[in-house]
Amino acid sequence: METEVLIIGGGATGLGLAWDLALRGINTVLIEQGDFGHGTSTRFHGLLHSGGRYAVKDPVSAQECIQENMTLKRVAAPCIEDTGGWFVHLSTDDPDYPGRWVTACRKTGIPVQERPVQEVLDLVPALNPAIDQAFFVPDAAINGFRLLHALAYSARQRGARLMTYTRAVSLVQKGGRVVGAVTEDQRSGQRQEIRASLIVNTPGPWAAEVAAMAGIRVGMRLDKGSLLIFNHRLSGQVINRLRSPGDADILVPAGTVSILGTTSVPVESPDNPTPSAGELLHMLALGEELFPHLHDYRVIRAFAGVRPLYDPAEGQGSAGREVSRTFSLLDHAVRDGLEGLVSVVGGKLTTFRLMAEKTGDLVVQKLGVGASSKTAITPLSLPERRPVSVFMPVRGRGDIKSQASGMRDVKESNQTYRLLDNVICECEAVTLGDLHAALAEAPDGDLNDLRRRTRLGMGTCQGSFCSFRSAAALCQSGKFSVERANVMLQQLVQERWKGVRPVLWGEQLREAEFMQAIYKRLLNLARLDAGGERV
Amino acid sequence: MVGNALDQCLKCTICNTACPVAGVDPSFPGPKYAGPELGRLIRGPEPPADNVLDYCSNCRSCELACPSGVPITSLIRANKAAAYRHKRMPLANRLFARVDQLGRVAAVAAPLSNAVARAWWAQPVLARLGISTGRPLPAYHRQTFRAWFSRRPVRPAPKRIAYFVGCYANYNDPDVAKATVAVLEHNGYQVLVPEQRCCGLPALANGDEDQARKNAVFNLGQFLPLVEQGYEIVTACPSCALTLKRDYPELLDNPEAAELSRHVWELGEFLRRLAEEGELQSDFGKVPGRLAYHLPCHTRSQGMGEPWTDVLGQVPGLKVEALDAGCCGLSGTYGFKAGHYETSMAVGQRVFEAVNSVRPDAVVTECGTCAMQINHGTGVKVVHPAILLREAYSRRWPRGGEDAIRASE
Ligand SMILES: Cc1cc2nc3c(=O)[nH]c(=O)nc-3n(C[C@H](O)[C@H](O)[C@H](O)COP(=O)(O)OP(=O)(O)OC[C@H]3O[C@@H](n4cnc5c(N)ncnc54)[C@H](O)[C@@H]3O)c2cc1C
Ligand code: SF4
Ligand code: SF4
Numbered sequence: 005m006e007t008e009v010l011i012i013g014g015g016a017t018g019l020g021l022a023w024d025l026a027l028r029g030i031n032t033v034l035i036e037q038g039d040f041g042h043g044t045s046t047r048f049h050g051l052l053h054s055g056g057r058y059a060v061k062d063p064v065s066a067q068e069c070i071q072e073n074m075t076l077k078r079v080a081a082p083c084i085e086d087t088g089g090w091f092v093h094l095s096t097d098d099p100d101y102p103g104r105w106v107t108a109c110r111k112t113g114i115p116v117q118e119r120p121v122q123e124v125l126d127l128v129p130a131l132n133p134a135i136d137q138a139f140f141v142p143d144a145a146i147n148g149f150r151l152l153h154a155l156a157y158s159a160r161q162r163g164a165r166l167m168t169y170t171r172a173v174s175l176v177q178k179g180g181r182v183v184g185a186v187t188e189d190q191r192s193g194q195r196q197e198i199r200a201s202l203i204v205n206t207p208g209p210w211a212a213e214v215a216a217m218a219g220i221r222v223g224m225r226l227d228k229g230s231l232l233i234f235n236h237r238l239s240g241q242v243i244n245r246l247r248s249p250g251d252a253d254i255l256v257p258a259g260t261v262s263i264l265g266t267t268s269v270p271v272e273s274p275d276n277p278t279p280s281a282g283e284l285l286h287m288l289a290l291g292e293e294l295f296p297h298l299h300d301y302r303v304i305r306a307f308a309g310v311r312p313l314y315d316p317a318e319g320q321g322s323a324g325r326e327v328s329r330t331f332s333l334l335d336h337a338v339r340d341g342l343e344g345l346v347s348v349v350g351g352k353l354t355t356f357r358l359m360a361e362k363t364g365d366l367v368v369q370k371l372g373v374g375a376s377s378k379t380a381i382t383p384l385s386l387p388e389r390r391p392v393s394v395f396m397p398v399r400g401r402g403d404i405k406s407q408a409s410g411m412r413d414v415k416e417s418n419q420t421y422r423l424l425d426n427v428i429c430e431c432e433a434v435t436l437g438d439l440h441a442a443l444a445e446a447p448d449g450d451l452n453d454l455r456r457r458t459r460l461g462m463g464t465c466q467g468s469f470c471s472f473r474s475a476a477a478l479c480q481s482g483k484f485s486v487e488r489a490n491v492m493l494q495q496l497v498q499e500r501w502k503g504v505r506p507v508l509w510g511e512q513l514r515e516a517e518f519m520q521a522i523y524k525r526l527l528n529l530a531r532l533d534a535g536g537e538r539v
Numbered sequence: 540m541v542g543n544a545l546d547q548c549l550k551c552t553i554c555n556t557a558c559p560v561a562g563v564d565p566s567f568p569g570p571k572y573a574g575p576e577l578g579r580l581i582r583g584p585e586p587p588a589d590n591v592l593d594y595c596s597n598c599r600s601c602e603l604a605c606p607s608g609v610p611i612t613s614l615i616r617a618n619k620a621a622a623y624r625h626k627r628m629p630l631a632n633r634l635f636a637r638v639d640q641l642g643r644v645a646a647v648a649a650p651l652s653n654a655v656a657r658a659w660w661a662q663p664v665l666a667r668l669g670i671s672t673g674r675p676l677p678a679y680h681r682q683t684f685r686a687w688f689s690r691r692p693v694r695p696a697p698k699r700i701a702y703f704v705g706c707y708a709n710y711n712d713p714d715v716a717k718a719t720v721a722v723l724e725h726n727g728y729q730v731l732v733p734e735q736r737c738c739g740l741p742a743l744a745n746g747d748e749d750q751a752r753k754n755a756v757f758n759l760g761q762f763l764p765l766v767e768q769g770y771e772i773v774t775a776c777p778s779c780a781l782t783l784k785r786d787y788p789e790l791l792d793n794p795e796a797a798e799l800s801r802h803v804w805e806l807g808e809f810l811r812r813l814a815e816e817g818e819l820q821s822d823f824g825k826v827p828g829r830l831a832y833h834l835p836c837h838t839r840s841q842g843m844g845e846p847w848t849d850v851l852g853q854v855p856g857l858k859v860e861a862l863d864a865g866c867c868g869l870s871g872t873y874g875f876k877a878g879h880y881e882t883s884m885a886v887g888q889r890v891f892e893a894v895n896s897v898r899p900d901a902v903v904t905e906c907g908t909c910a911m912q913i914n915h916g917t918g919v920k921v922v923h924p925a926i927l928l929r930e931a932y933s934r935r936w937p938r939g940g941e942d943a944i945r946a947s948e
Contacts, residue, residue, distance in 0.1 A: 237579075237582040260582065301546060431550065431579070464548065514607075
């Protein structure tokens with residue numbers, strides 16, 4: 005395979021770049037070792053920063069954030085819930101901070117309005133009433149899954165070739181120049197070489213690993229952050245604790261749930277970050293300072309991500325939250341004397357578009373073409389969801405009834421048909437039709453891929469019901485063999501279990517027992533016929 | 540409160556298997572979805588735009604079945620109220636939310652209003668209002684119970700009851716209320732009927748929480764001072780009892796409502812307690828008859844067994860067989876709405892079949908709307924147990940039945 009540009013890594017940065025280059029008309033291939041969102045871009049807090057969090061310590065990041073916040077609300081609207089956000093000050097926290105913070109926000113151009121404390125208390129009754137100041141900022145919630153799919157969909161529409169489950173295993177060099185990459189299909193194990201005029205390395209926390217394939221050192225400071233997911237929206241708006249940034253001081257509403265985070269713990273490897281019990285308890289205790297009854301609310305899951313922080317000083321300088329959140333574009337020709345390779349490191353999800361634009365600028369300069377970035381003015385699109393086409397004729401009176409039950413009656417030339425679009429996952433209102441539509445986007449996807457595209461199994465019961473229902477429905481519709489469906493069922497249940505395991509207390513402990521009763525005892529999951537495959 | 544209720548649900552789906560509506564209408568995704576799930580979804584960014592909430596008849600069977608104690612029906616109603624904050628409430632809901640006002644108007648115009656409701660030319664109008672034309676509407680009486688009672692001399696007695704009449708007995712079946720008074724007086728109680736409004740359940744069930752709250756505040760203001768003077772509150776309507784006991788504390792969320800709820804008795808429950816304490820007048824005359832008893836959902840969900848079965852069991856000659864066939868399907872104002880008629884009749888089918896196989900002299904049930912539905916579905920006469928008791932007491936005195944007879948003059 006040959007292309008002008010090969011992008012390694014399908015997170016927000018890589019897919020953002022694919023979208024940017026596709027709009028500039030540049031021939032692009034992107035490879036991603038897992039599904040889109042395998043990395044940090046879905047294992048994050050979901051906050052479209054206003055920049056407020058960085059205003060005091062990291063004004064460059066803050067400025068980038070507010071700029072991109074406004075741009076993305078325009079071009080990525082379907083992926084963003086423009087909730088607005090609050091910075092609330094507890095009377096026990098540093099009394100001088102709000103003053104410094106407001107000044108810093110003014111300087112960086114972040115619009116801040118002080119509002120009566122009662123206003124936020126009315127909106128978010130769960131908050132600690134001992135708040136003495138409240139400021140409104142343009143924070144918002146951004147759906148990482150949806151963003152990645154919008155980027156992938158839009159880039160593909162413009163001709164970009166995107167491949168999931170394809171991992172770069174080595175870089176090919178010729179005459180002091182990187183000319184291609186050897187890739188491995190993660191399912192079949194098949195290898196191939198992709199030749200490119202330029203390779204852009206956007207593997208997030210794996211950046212050092214990929215650069216090492218070209219014999220180059222890139223200093224990364226890997227920093228794990230853990231998050232707790234609450235069963236429902238404790239707040240309709242983002243809540244930030246107004247103090248020098250620390251652990252567990254942000255709550256973000258994400259769809260039907262809310263996410264509290266985060267922590268900051270140095271780690272060695274970007275693979276399989278897991279939250280520790282200690283971190284979670286520490287977060288709950290801190291969170292209670294902001295939400296006094298936090299322990300009464302149900303935690304359904306916990307997860308962790310790894311921040312891809314760039315550390316040019318390679319461990320000689322600062323750590324964790326002290327490292328700047330701005331990004332760096334490493335042109336290895338200039339930096340290391342190796343042509344044909346560029347790395348993008350650091351940054352935030354909020355600034356992915358800006359990172360892509362700047363990288364795109366470098367790419368066109370290197371390729372010697374004169375196209376400028378259009379991502380700031382071109383809205384992203386998402387595929388339209390078509391209803392599933394399982395029709396059943398209806399006798400007698402037919403009428404359009406419930407969208408939630410997924411049963412809709414459709415009249416067509418004198419005959420009424422009932423559209424069987426049943427709810428598969430009640431917690432997140434995912435219908436069979438949604439599953440089929442997602443499957444059309446990822447034809448060789450497994451149930452976890454469909455989950456990322458539909459929110460299947462992401463609600464209260466964490467897949468207790470929808471896992472077997474979806475496996476059965478897809479098997480019944482002839483899309484999967486029984487063995488394949490069994491394997492996918494095992495994978496999905498395992499994956500859900502992974503996030504439930506760290507939070508086995510209260511209601512979720514009962515849920516877990518229930519889940520085990522269904523899958524271990526009723527369905528004997530471990531022994532389902534998987535056609536020889538082992539999970 | 541609602542927040543924590545959302546967190547209790549295990550998604551076990553047991554409630555769905557208990558829901559009479561979901562059992563007959565596959566378009567209704569069931570209580571689990573309409574209650575705890577929709578509660579989360581409507582707080583989210585993309586609240587589903589559907590009308591599943593209108594399917595719930597508010598029978599509370601799901602709550603009884605839930606092993607996790609989720610107040611499912613309350614959640615459904617809260618979801619309904621939240622939904623109507625954003626869209627216009629259907630006309631029929633608004634009408635039925637105000638059954639007492641409806642009653643006042645209809646009673647003044649009775650029997651004309653009854654004739655109108657039955658007239659062929661009124662049917663399209665009813666249909667436009669969203670009211671089912673498939674079943675007869677309850678008849679209204681020109682003299683409401685409360686008007687009758689206010690003209691009656693006070694009968695002093697040492698023990699006191701504040702009687703919560705309820706709209707149905709007041710407007711549509713005053714004889715039930717008269718029998719209630721007779722039975723209580725015969726047991727040595729002075730009955731007081733304070734100023735009162737509809738308990739508010741129809742408003743709640745139709746998604747009009749504000750109206751329900753207004754009624755609750757009014758009734759609380761009337762009844763709580765009496766409780767403080769030592770009165771107990773009795774009602775012969777299981778739905779009113781349930782509302783005063785369960786919904787007022789939830790709606791008003793104050794200690795006064797909680798205090799009130801501790802003194803509310805459904806009539807059968809009250810009489811059974813008297814019987815247990817050996818204080819129920821047992822001078823029953825013989826009432827020969829084979830009756831079939833239908834347990835209303837709203838009695839069942841008060842978690843107090845079947846008090847009327849226990850009380851009626853004391854009446855000599857009376858054979859009472861339990862139908863044990865679940866929900867009748869009418870559920871207050873639910874089955875009167877267009878589009879619910881078929882569902883309501885389908886739900887009631889099991890009850891109708893049970894009645895038809897028992898072939899009783901009459902059906903007995905303490906709920907006025909269950910009575911209408913069973914009569915509509917089977918043609919069999921349905922009586923309120925208070926009327927039977929009054930009858931039993933009066934038969935002890937062949938010459939006039941003294942108190943009992945006088946009470947119902
Ligand atoms: C706990 C936490 C909370 C955060 N919260 C926020 C927030 O609220 N707001 C915000 O703006 N930012 C937040 N961030 C930061 C933000 O998530 C990241 O900066 C951003 O997602 C990085 O995107 P990326 O595309 O660079 O990396 P990634 O999303 O990690 O993408 C890199 C991709 O490359 C793939 N890859 C790696 N190696 C290979 C290979 N050899 N071959 C092929 N593919 C490969 C990986 O599988 C991965 O999918 C948070 C980060 C963390 C850890
Ligand atoms: S409401 Fe109760 S019965 Fe229904 S699914 Fe939830 S826990 Fe089970
Ligand atoms: S209250 Fe009755 S009709 Fe409504 S959901 Fe519960 S069981 Fe079904």
